Amino acid sequence: MTRVVLIHGIGQHLKGPQTITETWFPALNDGLTVSGASTLPRHDVSVAFYGDLFRRPGHRGVGEPPLDASDVELGLEYELLLSWWQAAADAEAQVPGPEAPARLRTPRIVQRALNALSHSAFFTGLAESVMIGSARQVRRYFTEPEVRRAAGERLSRAVTSETTTIVAHSLGSVVAYETLCAHPQWHDLTLITLGAPLAVRGLVFDRLHPPPQGETARWPVPLKRWINIADHGDVVALVKELAPSFGSRIQDLTVNNGAHAHDVRPYLTARETGLVLAETLA
Known part of the structure; x- marks a missing residue:
């Protein structure tokens, strides 16, 4: 019985569903504990894992071939890196912003x-x-149909008749949104998005399937409730509130994840997340 399905974000290509579970499951139960709710047994939770879709095939060298600034592709990869840079500079005093003069040894933007x-x-x-690899995974998801389709299939296979809640982090929120829209026969589900980049115009929002109509994206038919949780310092979730883009039915909440604003673990251990999850399981 799978009551809660978890779906991860970028940078998980060297892991697997059991590895993800080892990180997410205790953090999820910690959030329930600090909220005063009962914890979940292991069999109530499963992971929709798609990170291997981004894993490079083997080669004769040691480790993964390195990427540098010259490997960044113009378009989505380039724009994502610059957007993350601006957001990080806005949120953190130690990060020099784009307006800072370039040093001679690093002239390239x-x-x-x-x-x-x-x-x-x-x-x-x-x-x-x-x-660079993190930006590339986002670019590949949106530009390689086979990757996009396979990621959605992983989630659709994980959702069962017993599932009540999907918890999606980072790029996983995009996979969850598109998969939910593609399965109108599902019903009475709750979506909890953590550090979601869904409402970032020009980079993510305008690339969603189904395409948004004007300023508003479609509400996924299977959802009875959608709670979006973001840290103000999360540079990946550039737009913290989803309600203006996906409808007023969304409940937008903020948390404080400390120094690791986009890390899934403090998102899951937050009392706010635990309370929301406890309500959906009650």
């Missing part, structure tokens, strides 16, 4: 963005390849 993001809470300690 992409290199400046990568250098700045390396000082942000979300990307600190990560190699350039990882930052």
